[in-house]
Amino acid sequence: MHMRSEGGQSDTVIRRLRSFRPLSAAAASALDKVVRERILRVGAGHDLVSEGDPSDRIRIVLSGWLARYKTLEDGRRQIVNFVLPGDSCDAYVYLLARMDHSISSLTPVTYSEIRREQFDELIASDRMLADAFWCETLANASIQREWVLNIGRRVALERVAHLLCEICERLRPVGLMDGNSCAFPVTQMDLADATGLSVVHLNRTLQELRAGDLIVLRERTLTINDLDALKNLALFNANYLQYPQAIG
Amino acid sequence: MHMRSEGGQSDTVIRRLRSFRPLSAAAASALDKVVRERILRVGAGHDLVSEGDPSDRIRIVLSGWLARYKTLEDGRRQIVNFVLPGDSCDAYVYLLARMDHSISSLTPVTYSEIRREQFDELIASDRMLADAFWCETLANASIQREWVLNIGRRVALERVAHLLCEICERLRPVGLMDGNSCAFPVTQMDLADATGLSVVHLNRTLQELRAGDLIVLRERTLTINDLDALKNLALFNANYLQYPQAIG
DNA sequence: CGTTTAGTTGACCGTGCTCAAGGGGCGTGG
């Protein structure tokens, strides 16, 4: 007995963009129309975009998780951000010539692929929509800065706690938190690459969080037992996520 | 016997933006006019912008170095990026409500402060100019991602080497490299905060670079003796800086 | 001339890495 307001498949995307700007029903349905035109699926473990690719298309994630990552020649890998349902992979990157990083699917992913010209046309039709996409881009940059702080100055325990807090806070507004639990389809290797730790140490850090009764993480499900305590430990402050309603 | 093309005080800014988009003489002089309207100076060690400030003004750096940084409650500090002459502090951030980080001057700084409305008007007048500012914003995001990789996956020696390479490559297009040397007005504490290291270890890392005859750093001047060797050591690849002309 | 700030060095220690091995779940093929 779900009432779907207007979005259908692109509900999540619209919720996400509305966390930045109020979108009119007209804008939402224009977006929905464009999104539906070319919906693709890909299994886990595929690169949607590779470093060096020309950046001529926009991709918007409808379901599934992805990771933006960079690698060094000798194979060291760093995840620089997660791409969650509702996020766009690279709105506006076509202003630059080439991708500076790769994006790979951590789970099976459904996404919409939009040609640059079509995207241009879409955002030209509605100022709020254009601004919402820009806000998303700027919010991503803000997250990126927090990650530099996280990896540069937080110790392992704080760092992992912070990442978990961030993911939950990002999943909540798109309706993917079920109370204090969420699907968490990420391997420990991915978490290690996202936090700049080794897999072994990440494993031990997770166990420390479990031992403190802060989290339960098993069978690809994360439950936060005590969110306030976890945020305290992580020195977490949600402002950098740039959700206007959540600030001050 | 310098011939100044059109910019005067905003030469550096125009060079910087032209590394992203060809700007017409008209666009350049419109920018120059706006820049000149309100030029401010500030000594070293001042916060131009503080975390939480409303982001209602644009600042463009004419001379001097600044650092974007974030802090944790207990005082740990991480520089997340340097702001160099020609860079704008925060074009377009006014789309978001508040600053997520602070910006402080590392040296005396000359900068232009532009009101949001005035900036809107300026970029509405010239598409290339608007795009150039957007490119700068996106290029900054790209640098931010590289920093996550740098701090997350490079060891101290590579990490410091990488930062030095980046700074030189960014100073070159705005004419601030003198051969292989440049003014380098940054304390070791700043470098430590930018690389996620302690001051003591940063000091030892610099000495290791000096011992390998890779760099000379004294009296606020950096000389790179062997840039190729330094880039090799740092696993440095300039693509992420997003200068179109420098990319394959 | 005292005080502050930046750089340097030594000694010690701890966080987090490496290497190595083993266990559990799951899909595939014999």
Next chain:
DNA sequence: CCACGCCCCTTGAGCACGGTCAACTAAACG
């Protein structure tokens, strides 16, 4: 149905990279 391989998680042991603490020097500054 079981064997096998693969992926992911876990654990132990040892070590190294980088942090902390402390002291000293040199230059800058009022």
